[in-house]
Amino acid sequence: MKIALLLGLMAAVVTAALVPALAGSSGDANPPPVVTITAGPAGPTNVTTATFLFTANETDAHFSCSLDGAKFSPCAAPLSYTGLGNGEHTFQVYAEHDGHGPTASWSWAVDTVPPAPVGGLHASVLYGKLRLSWTPGPETDHVVILRSVGANTTAKQVYAGGGTSYSESKFVNGLEHRYNFMSYDKAGNVSPPTGIVVKHSALLLAPSDGATVRRAHKLFLRWRAVGRARFYNLQLWRGKRKVLSAWPHRAAFRLSGDWKFDNRHYHLKPGLYTWFVWPAFGRSGTYGKLVGSATFRVR
Numbered sequence: 001m002k003i004a005l006l007l008g009l010m011a012a013v014v015t016a017a018l019v020p021a022l023a024g025s026s027g028d029a030n031p032p033p034v035v036t037i038t039a040g041p042a043g044p045t046n047v048t049t050a051t052f053l054f055t056a057n058e059t060d061a062h063f064s065c066s067l068d069g070a071k072f073s074p075c076a077a078p079l080s081y082t083g084l085g086n087g088e089h090t091f092q093v094y095a096e097h098d099g100h101g102p103t104a105s106w107s108w109a110v111d112t113v114p115p116a117p118v119g120g121l122h123a124s125v126l127y128g129k130l131r132l133s134w135t136p137g138p139e140t141d142h143v144v145i146l147r148s149v150g151a152n153t154t155a156k157q158v159y160a161g162g163g164t165s166y167s168e169s170k171f172v173n174g175l176e177h178r179y180n181f182m183s184y185d186k187a188g189n190v191s192p193p194t195g196i197v198v199k200h201s202a203l204l205l206a207p208s209d210g211a212t213v214r215r216a217h218k219l220f221l222r223w224r225a226v227g228r229a230r231f232y233n234l235q236l237w238r239g240k241r242k243v244l245s246a247w248p249h250r251a252a253f254r255l256s257g258d259w260k261f262d263n264r265h266y267h268l269k270p271g272l273y274t275w276f277v278w279p280a281f282g283r284s285g286t287y288g289k290l291v292g293s294a295t296f297r298v299r
Contacts, residue, residue, distance in 0.1 A: 029098075030058075030097070030098045030099070031099070032095075032096065032097070032098070032099035032100055032101040032102070033056040033057055033058040033061040033095040033096065033097050033099075033101045034056065034057050034095070034101055034102060035054055035055070035056045035061070035063065035093055035094055035095040035101055035102075035103075035104050036054060036055055036056070036057075036104060037052060037053070037054045037091075037093065037104050037105075037106050038053045038054060038055060039051070039052065039053040040052045040053075040091065040106040040108065041108045042108065043107075043108030043109040043110070043187075044108070044109040044110070044111045044185075044186050044187040045108065045109070045110060045111070045187050045188065046110070046111060046112045046187045046188045046189050047110070048082065048083060048084045048085075048110060048112065049080060049081065049082045049083075049084065050080065050081045050084060050089070050091070050108070051078050051079070051080040051081075052065075052077065052078065052079045052080075052091055052093070052106065053077045053078050054077045054079075054093050054104070055077065056095035056097075056101070058095070058097050060097060061095035061096065061097040061101070062074065062095065062096055062097060063075050063076060063077070063093055063094070063095050064093065064094055064096070065079060065091070065092065065093045066091070066092045066093075067081055067089065067090070067091055067092075068089055068090055069090070072092070072094070075093065084110050085110065086110050086111055086112055086113065087109065087110060088107065088108075088109050089107065089108055089109070089110060090105055090106070090107045091105065091106045091107075092104065092105050092106075109187075110187075111185065111186075111187035111189065112187070112189065113139075113189060114183075114185070114189040114190055114191050114192070115137050115138075115139040115140045115141075115183045115184070115185040115189060115190075115191050116137035116138075116139065116140075116183065116191060117137070117181065117182075117183055117191045117192055117193070117194040118134040118135060118136055118137065118140070118143060118181045118183055118191075118194060119134065119135045119137070120133070120134055120135035121133075121134050121181070121194065121196045122134070123196055123198050123202075125171070125173070125198060125202040125203060126171075126203075126224075127173060127203065127224070127226040127227070127279070127288075127291060128169070128170065128171055128173065128289070129167070129168065129169060129171055130167065130168040130171040130177070130198065131165060131166070131167045131168075132145075132165065132166045132167075132179060132196065133164060133165045133166075134164060134165075134181065135164065136162075136164065136183060137183060137191070139185045140162075140183040140184070140185060140191075141162065141184055141185050141186045142160060142161055142162045142183075142184050143159070143160070143161065143162070143163075143181060143182070143183055143184070144157060144159065144160045144181075144182045144184065145157070145158050145159035145160075145166055145179055145180070145181055145182075146158070146179070146180045146182075147177060147178065147179050147180075148177075148178045149172070149175050149176070149177050149178075150175040150176060155178075155180065158179075172289065173200070173202065173203055173289065173290060173291055173292050174200050174289060174290030174291070174292055174293060175200055176197065176198070176199050176200050177197070177198040178195060178196075178197050178198075179195055179196050179197075179198070180193045180194070180195040181193065181194050181195065181196075200292050200293050200294075201292050201293060201294035202292060203223055203224040203277075203291050203292045204221075204222075204223045204224075204275070204277065204291070204292045204293070204294040205222040205223055205224060206220065206221065206222045207219070207221070207294070207296045208294070208296075209294035209295060209296075210294075210295060210296070210297075211296045211297075212296065212297045212298075212299055213268075213296055213297070213298055213299075214298075214299065215267075215268040215269060215270065215298045215299070218254060218255065218256065218257060219254070219255040219268065220252065220253075220254050220255070221234065221252065221253045221254075221255065221275060222251065222252045223251050223252070223277050223291055223292065224251060224291075225250070225251040226251070226279040226288070226291060228281055229279035229280060229281060229288075230249075230280050230281060230282065230283075230285060231247050231248065231249045231279075231280050231285065232247065232248055232249075232251065232277055232278065232279055232280065232291075233245065233246075233247055233277070233278045233280065233287065234246045234247070234248060234253050234275065234276070234277055235275065235276045235277075236255075236273060236274075236275045237273065237274045237275070237276075238269075238271050238272070238273050239271060239272065242261075242262075243261060243266045244259060244261050244266065245261060247280075255268070268298050269298065270297075270298050270299055271297070271298055272295060272296075272297050273295065273296055273297070273298060274293060274294070274295045275293065275294060275295075275296075276290060276291075276292075276293045277290070277291040277292060277293075278290055278291060279291060
């Protein structure tokens with residue numbers, strides 16, 4: 001009995017000593033490393049390359065990477081992919097050291113297809129005012145408008161935004177204005193440019209700019225009325241010679257077959273003519289800016 005009791009006490013002592021030792025070995029095991037992707041492409045993008053930076057919370061961890069579900073293979077940061085096609089892409093990476101860590105993912109989209117140009121371009125022209133309107137395509141994020149004026153071929157950006165119209169409150173009617181529209185999508189792709197020209201003759205109605213008229217017909221000049229204009233100054237030039245200056249009170253003037261100007265008699269004869277219109281305001285008849293100019297040819 002005494003021997004059995006002694007053996008039991010010794011076994012209890014050994015067991016009590018082993019329990020904390022085993023608990024200590026379990027607590028000392030290292031958890032698997034955690035990887036963090038610190039940089040990658042923002043989407044959507046029209047760039048067909050992608051570079052990733054990633055790190056783990058253990059300096060001696062090893063990485064494995066995969067793109068779009070491909071088999072994982074050893075990798076290191078920075079890691080780049082080239083020649084990516086259009087569509088969604090997913091990059092995955094995990095770290096391992098004494099165990100396989102959790103997988104980190106990064107998704108983005110590649111889009112290299114340009115959006116459609118704007119449609120339905122329309123210009124509404126008044127004296128000193130202009131309004132352009134358009135319809136953007138379904139993939140358009142924003143529209144950029146470039147403008148060049150007169151003989152100046154250098155274009156200046158006058159609008160960038162997601163709207164459907166653009167206005168100018170200090171429009172100069174006597175000069176030709178050229179507007180080029182470019183549509184951008186969210187990936188940065190740009191459409192082919194499309195444009196509209198607002199001519200210096202936009203407010204001169206008849207005869208239209210560049211028209212040919214018969215000298216046997218009486219010429220009727222018409223233009224768009226200007227608000228608050230008291231009267232107008234109409235000038236007609238044949239080549240480099242002024243042949244008429246008149247001051248009608250309405251936005252029209254009928255030219256007789258023969259007329260007198262500057263003590264000389266004139267009539268329509270073959271040649272190229274240019275006509276100009278200015279409005280006058282107030283009791284003093286102060287002239288405003290040019291309404292417009294146009295040419296016509298008499299045959």
